[in-house]
Amino acid sequence: MLCYNDSNMRNERLDVTMLSEELTEPALTVSGLWLSYPDRPDVLQNVSLKVMPGERVGLIGPNGAGKTTFFLGLCGVLKPSAGEIVVLGNPVVNGDFRPEVALVFQNPDDQLFCPSVWDDIAFGPQNMGLSKDEIEVRVTEALSVVGAVELADRPSHRLSEGEKRIVSIAGVLAMHPRLLIYDEPSANLDIRSRRRLIRLLQASKETILIASHDLELVLEVCNRVVLVDKGCIIADGDPRQVMGDDKLMVAHGQEKPHSLIPHRIPHHAL
Ligand SMILES: Nc1ncnc2c1ncn2[C@@H]1O[C@H](COP(=O)(O)OP(=O)(O)OP(=O)(O)O)[C@@H](O)[C@H]1O
C-alpha cells in the first residue's frame, strides 16, 4: 500500500493523529477484513484501516472496486469471512442495530420504504426508542438541515432520484450518528443541493467516510483519501497528494481532478 506521508500537510495530520491516538481510541479499526458474496468470493481482501475521531475519509476507486461492499461490512449487513471490525470501541456484530453508525445507501431505494418522507426519517429515531416529541424535533431538524422541509408529506417512492438522496441523508442525520458513512452522496444532486451537502459535510464534527466518484467533492471535504481497487487498499494519504499522482490515478481507472491541474492563462487574456 502507498502511504502518502512525506508532505508537511500529511505530517501535520499524522502528528495530530498520533497525538490524539494516545488520548482517544479510534472511531474505526478494521483488521485483516475479508468479505465475500455467496457467488463471489473475496471481494474485499485483507483490508486494514484505522480512522480517528473527526477524520473525514474519502474512499475512491473504480466501479466494482469494493467500496460499497466495505461499507456493508462496517454496518454489519455483510458478515466477514475473516477479520475484525471495531466501531466506536465495540466489535460490529452481524445484524445489530447501532444508531451511532449510520449508512446513506448508494441506492436510496434500499433505504426508503415508508409511506411518507416523514415516516422514513422518523424510522431511525423511533427504533432508538425516543419520545414522540423528540422524534418530531429530530425529523424537523433533519429536514431543515438538508433543505427538504417541503417534502415531508410526500410519498418517498414518488420522489425524484435527487430528492430521494436528500431524504436518505436526512434519515441518517436524524439518528445523530457518531460515524457517518456516505455511499455516493452527491449522485443525482443538482448544483445547489450538492453545494449544501458539501457545506454540511465540511461543518460536521463527526467521523465521516465517503465513497464517491465526485473527486472534487472529496477534495473539498476530506482530509484523507483511501484508494481502493480490486478489493485492496492501494493508497492512503493526503487527498491532494494521492489524487494528484497522475500515474497512480490512471493505473486505477481514475483521473487527476480538474482543480489539481495547473491551468495556463491564455495569451489573449493577459
Ligand atoms: N450482492 C452481490 N452479489 C454478488 N456480487 C456482488 C454483490 N454486490 C456487489 N457484488 C460484486 O462485488 C464487487 C464489488 O462491488 P461494490 O458494489 O462493492 O463496488 P463499488 O466499489 O461500490 O462500485 P461502484 O463504484 O460501482 O459503486 C463487484 O464486482 C460487484 O459486482
Ligand SMILES: [Mg+2]
Ligand atoms: Mg458502490
